[in-house]
Amino acid sequence: GAVVSQHPSRVICKSGTSVKIECRSLDFQATTMFWYRQFPKQSLMLMATSNEGSKATYEQGVEKDKFLINHASLTLSTLTVTSAHPEDSSFYICSARDMARVETQYFGPGTRLLVL
Amino acid sequence: LAKTTQPISMDSYEGQEVNITCSHNNIATNDYITWYQQFPSQGPRFIIQGYKTKVTNEVASLFIPADRKSSTLSLPRVSLSDTAVYYCLVGDPAPGGYQKVTFGTGTKLQVIP
Numbered sequence: 612g613a614v615v616s617q618h619p620s621r622v623i624c625k626s627g628t629s630v631k632i633e634c635r636s637l638d639f640q641a642t643t644m645f646w647y648r649q650f651p652k653q654s655l656m657l658m659a660t661s662n663e664g665s666k667a668t669y670e671q672g673v674e675k676d677k678f679l680i681n682h683a684s685l686t687l688s689t690l691t692v693t694s695a696h697p698e699d700s701s702f703y704i705c706s707a708r709d710m711a712r713v714e715t716q717y718f719g720p721g722t723r724l725l726v727l
Numbered sequence: 728l729a730k731t732t733q734p735i736s737m738d739s740y741e742g743q744e745v746n747i748t749c750s751h752n753n754i755a756t757n758d759y760i761t762w763y764q765q766f767p768s769q770g771p772r773f774i775i776q777g778y779k780t781k782v783t784n785e786v787a788s789l790f791i792p793a794d795r796k797s798s799t800l801s802l803p804r805v806s807l808s809d810t811a812v813y814y815c816l817v818g819d820p821a822p823g824g825y826q827k828v829t830f831g832t833g834t835k836l837q838v839i840p
Contacts, residue, residue, distance in 0.1 A: 615770075616771075647830075652739060654814070654830045654831060654832055654833055655771070655814075655830040656830070657829065657830075702768065704771070705770075705771045706770075706771075715761065715773060715776060716761075716773075718763070718770035718771045718772070718773075719770050720769055720770045721768065721769060721770045723768065
């Protein structure tokens with residue numbers, strides 16, 4: 612089956628630093644990847660849509676200068692949380708659409724970010 | 728954007744069949760219905776997807792009535808390991824169509840020994 616990986620699985624950083632999270636589709640090509648954020652006991656909230664070779668589309672209320680997204684290839688998208696603050700602590704999950712089966716999204720295992 | 732409504736939580740005993748219903752009254756013609764399962768601190772896992780009538784795979788069945796305004800995920804003979812949150816998503820698979828898919832609250836299924 613389609614596999615999406617994320618790295619790192621968890622990260623702890625100091626306030627003010629930047630953190631990069633990678634999302635990779637391991638056995639399929641994905642022109643579109645999505646980034647979600649999930650707070651404890653809440654549902655997933657879509658942050659942005661990442662399209663290979665073009666700028667990401669951000670949801671309302673998500674700061675594009677704070678959450679930098681790069682989708683440089685058909686198998687890799689990165690989310691960089693810039694100048695992280697404690698309120699950015701959350702569970703970040705990416706998903707990818709298989710170009711061959713566009714009706715289905717496959718999700719990564721998530722990245723737990725803790726900002727001290 | 729088709730909004731979905733699910734029960735917040737459900738309890739079931741081991742070995743029973745569980746049916747979780749999702750309402751999506753504003754579903755569009757091109758929308759597919761997809762169900763995901765999520766365990767704590769993990770990403771959602773694809774369970775099943777359908778457009779109309781009935782779909783069955785090795786883990787679940789999905790029933791969709793003719794008007795497609797609702798769908799029911801059926802889990803046969805649940806076990807303790809099926810305790811998780813189940814999400815119903817509705818979206819258009821066309822390029823860019825899933826851009827606005829929104830996760831609802833999901834249904835927290837608790838399987839009891």
